[in-house]
Amino acid sequence: QPGPLAGAAENQAPPSKESVVFPDPSPGGWPRLSIERYNEDTLFEKINGKADAYLSYRFEALHFAGYEDEAAGTYVDVYVDEMQGALDAFGVYRAARTGTEEALDVGMEGVQRDAAVFFRKGPYLVEVVGSGPDASAEARAVAQAVAAKLDGGDARVLVPEELEAPTARLVQFVRKGALGVEGITDAFIAVHEDGTQVVLAA
Secondary structure (H helix, E strand, C coil): CCCCCCCCCCCCCCCCHHHHHCCCCCCCCCCEEEEEEECCCCHHHHHCCCHHHHHCCCEEEEEEEEEEECCCCEEEEEEEEEECCHHHHHHHHHHHCCCCCEECCCCEEEEEECCEEEEEECCEEEEEEEECCCHHHHHHHHHHHHHHHCCCCCHHHHCCCECCCCCCEEEEEEEECCCCCCCCCCEEEEEECCCCEEEEEC
16 A cells, blocks of 8 residues: 555544645745645546546655745745555656656656646655746755655566565666567666566556
């Protein structure tokens, strides 16, 4: 079962999981606006046109919050899609990628296109979208802050950490190209100490 969004310490009244994940204020000092939550019945209200794709990958909930620098006329919106598992988040993420984004060190497979940042982490898929002056830098900062609060592993949840042989410890996990096979756009290869390789191809 996927873990919840990062929660409060034990023996304290826990705040909502959404309020823990979305910093208030943002790293740049922008106030957080209202937090919204959408389920499979209401998702169309927020992302009409893309909802069917998300629902086909065992969608659980969309957590949304916005930030605004009113004086500068700049805002940043954060969409955190919670799926049932990491494979579901992986599937939606890879289907949505265009291949034209710039790599960014945030979460798993973090990328940026203009003032929009995308990444996945465990069962979560995150999109941070900014508009206005300095929105790009603030979108990156918000994305880093959200990623730090999310529970979830990395891409290695897709393959076993260990095979049956005790010496088959996972030693490398790399992204490769299309392996020279028509129709395959990405391949992720886990290399184990005994030489065994596990390949996940998309």
